Amino acid sequence: MQLPKAELHLHIEGTLEPELAFELAARNAVVLPHSTTEELRRAYLFEDLQSFLDLYYALMAVLCTEDDFDRLADAYLARAAAQGVRHAEIFFDPQAHTARGVGIGTVIEGLARALDRSEERHGISTQLIMCFLRDQSAESALETLEAAKPYLHRIAAVGLDSAEVGHPPSKFREVYEAAAALGLRRVAHAGEEGPPAYIWEALDILGVERVDHGLRSMEDPELVKRLVRDRVPLTLCPLSNVRLRAIDVLEEHPLRDMMDAGLLVTVNSDDPAYFGGYVGDTFHAVHEALGLGQEQLRELARNSFLAAFLDHDEKRRQA
Ligand code: ES4
Ligand code: ZN
Secondary structure, three states: OOOOEEEEEEEHHHHOOHHHHHHHHHHHOOOOOOOOHHHHHHOOOOOOHHHHHHHHHHHHHHOOOHHHHHHHHHHHHHHHHHOOEEEEEEEEOHHHHHOOOOOHHHHHHHHHHHHHHHHHHHOOEEEEEEEEEOOOOHHHHHHHHHHOHHHHHHOOEEEEEOOOOOOOHHHHHHHHHHHHHOOOEEEEEEOOOOOHHHHHHHHHOOOOOEEEEOHHHHHOHHHHHHHHHOOOOEEEOHHHHHHOOOOOOHHHOOHHHHHHOOOOEEEOOEOHHHHOOOHHHHHHHHHHHHOOOHHHHHHHHHHHHHOOOOOHHHHHHHO
16 A cells, blocks of 8 residues: 655656657657657666756657647656555646747646546646746746736746756745735745755745755755744655765665654655656655655655645645
């Protein structure tokens, strides 16, 4: 039996499995830089975040129609359900699609089709988190927020992702102020490759409720105190950290130390098609590599509901 859990750090574009990529490439007459699924999988050897992002953005060329986004999300939800996921808060990257001429409405309406069937078909409740690409300008992020206005009822929160170093959260102060004024909740990737100072900025300048990754928090004891005091959830992605070489091997992941320090951490799959597993696989891997026992795995599953954007009663029922 899989533990019931919530997934809070999942890029829907990062769930594009090679088989679906080739199927959609054929349908949309898009030429991929690899000729077979095996050859493509062999390209999944990354040096760092940027080397992954290059492939991640290149493969998105196959996502063109509402139906493609529906297929992508439905395939993720089916896999997630099989691994015990009951609630998923799903990131998407509108700028990666609008830059290719795919409208934001196509992306959101396509994803929404799959999400609207999710409870009935997969037993998973869902929310959408619209991410801004931090290696693009703040103006581009503001334009994206403006373009999303007809779809705000579909969007729970905004996030910040893509290449981190050199693009501190403070670059997006205005964008986050505008998002908050529209009633959107706020999260941001911080401390994946970037320093603890970026996590402070995400908290104090962007006003985030949750930090995505926060892997490097432990380098700053004052930051840990703050995160513990305010019960700020950190959505860790251990398999991602290994594949993108933020850490050498899973055995060296700080997850256990972070739990011992009193941090509210969750484990998530990030880009599961690329990083070697979905969230149930991730639970299994940290059990094996870090020797986390059943009690700690249950704590991680409970944390995932506590950290979710569910209402209070729903959280208590699930956790
Ligand atoms: C991402 Cl692992 C990671 N980090 C930052 N941005 C991303 N977008 C998709 N995956
Ligand atoms: Zn991520």
